[in-house]
Amino acid sequence: MRILLCRELERKYISCEIHPDYYNMILDRLDNNGYIRDEYRLDFIKDKNKKDAKNKVTIFDFI
DSSP, rough: HHHHHHHHTTOOOOOSSSSSHHHHHHHHHHHHOOOOOOOGSSSHHHHHHHHHHHHHGGGGGGG
């Protein structure tokens, strides 16, 4: 996220967003160091993450 980079480099920045949901997501990402919480993720990404979590293989699966 470019805004985070500007913050780290102590640069001034301007950002704008018309849509209130996206605006709130941006503020949340700024507060969480760029991390996008699940409530702001798109549905198909949430579904993909759930499938990946179910199919995750660990070393303990082979013991």
